[in-house]
Amino acid sequence: MAFVPSLIFSIIYLLGAFGVYKYRKQKDDPDIFFFESCWTIFALLIYLAVLELRTGSFYILIPILLGSLFLVSYRRNKHRLINGLLFNVFILSFGGYLIINLFRTEDILVGGLLAVLLAIFLAVLLFGLVTLVIFLYWNSLVVFRRESHSIANLLTLLLAIVLTIFLFSDVLLHPFPQWVQVLFGIAPVSLLYLFIVFLNFLSVSILYQFNHPRYDQDFIIVLGAGLLNGETVSPLLAQRINKAIDFYHLQFKAKKQAPRLLMSGGQGSDEKVPEAIAMKEYAVSNGIPDGEVLVEANSTTTLENMQFSKEVMDALKPQGYKAIFSSNNYHIFRAGLYADQAGVNADGIGARTALYYLPNAFLREFVAILFMHKKRHIVVLSGIVLFYVIAALLQMYFT
Template sequence: MILVWLLLVIAALFAALYIAGHRRDPRMLRNGVFLTMSLGLAGLTGIYWAALVVPGGEVVLALMVLAILVATVTLAIALIANGITMIRLEGKRLSNVLSLLAGIGIIALPVLVAFLFGLDLQHLPGLTVTIRAVASLLVLVTIYFGVAFISFAVYSVVYGITPATSRPTAIIVLGSGLINGEVPPLLRSRLDKALALYHREKLTGHRPILVPSGGQGADEPRPEATAMAEYLLSHGADAEDVHPETESRTTRENLALSQKILSSLGVEGEYLVVTNNYHVLRAASLTRQVGLPARAVGSPTARYFLPSAFIREYVAIITQYKAFNALACLPFVALVGFLLWEALQKR
């Protein structure tokens, strides 16, 4: 029972870190890690406690392990099916096959690890130990990035459903690609969300500035923000409230250049940044990095598009913090290297 209490204390510590971090700034990505660790440890504690004290707890534990395995296989199959749907509806670009690759990886990785651990090169015992060490490192690194992804996904949902409480002085709408120079469904959902927020504020006598933000891509006949502004104006936004930003190429530039426009207009206070729901957490994190006093809110996205979109956002976050993630993996490399060295010394 000592272990149960220890796990509960650690879970409570992570919960306290989450609450403090969320109150300080809900846009911090580390909040997701604290929340996930707290929930995960609390869940593991409950399972372990049940196995100890509940009659037939061992059977319950075995059934839960089986359920997790079945859920994992089901998830892999669903991701593969989603990847096929993405290819059929959106084309064969790399960003559209991420869910397919993830599903294949979930199935292939355990098979590869089992194969590596099962290798027994009797005439090359040193090589056998080295291969197993590599397999161990692969497991540890996979667990790290798996927990990081779960943290990102969980906190994306939590942040996205947390209501904004302040009244925005401006609404920034992040751009996405045009199709033949016109607003496609994905971008339309962002604009419709912004319009709903804008009209809601107008009903209270408050008129926030609308900043559609997006430059002209290499395959686009005009800046995204120009088409976005036309859409806003055609759906009831007042011309004096719409100030497009047409130079940005990335989300970070969307935010920084929109802030310049708002500063030039003398608009202060807290802003809202509208994007799609899968993009909310990374957009919020970037507002913090560029010093923009803003909260990000999400618009609906087609369900089939969400898995690949979430994975793409996660890859972008990992790439953005690649130095930190490399450092975080160094202890795994050091541990496996040390154990490998000891094993080779004994031979």
């Protein structure tokens, strides 16, 4: 009868999940997944806490404390890279807790949950570095066929080449002296460091996709992007505007008060009109009243988007306001960092991007964020280089 508690919990959980779905559906809420996730986490914690009480142990407090630390940090400021690190540490502690709990209780539900986590881990191992390299080459070919041939669009290819060299490093280094092989240790350790940083960045970027702004906004800043033929809204930019338009209609339906759209984007050297003007024309042609669309046409970078948009909003509502910004899903986390720098208290909503473009886009965002915190990374990587240079010198002169 050990399965009875798991069965009862499963029934309660499914009923609760159905109730959440029906309630949010009645509210015309597009983010049902967010609330379903909250219900899942809450129900699971209650179930695990009951198991702990039955066994008289308190191991669950470790992941709860680490999870609480992450939630406090994330709630205070969603635009922090350390949130990714805290989340990953929480996941590791939770996995360890499930292993301990399974051996103590032999609970079917805990075993199933652990099996899912182990399956994900094994999939990563099975489809490891070699498969990643093959995927990167394939993706770079797709991007090469569909996008412009700029350096920014070749990042997956460059990463694939670097990883290919790394895979064959043992063969390539075999003829060289031992001290050269020691010196090459810089590469795997540096790659490991950058992988951990990237994993933290990717985790917090994915978490940020579940941002759920309330329907009480005064402004939606729409971040500009390049125009087609210097005057037409591109498909990528249209996605950003459409995301803002969708939120506009949802808020009006929920609260009968719509936010104003603030189009932000200047005129590039190869553009006939400022991006913001073209964006406004697109929004108006898609049913947004002309008076509800504001224009900021002087910015040339994301930081300036935020700074100049803040000036517009401050002038219109000096007593205070609520705002969000709209961009593509891969870009909203870095845009949030710039919002913080500009003193804009706003979270982002992300428009969907073609799947084939996401690997390259996230790599580009990662490189940009590395440069935003270049001093920190230079110090760490310099320490790695110094350590292996000293080790190579010792190998050269004392063996």
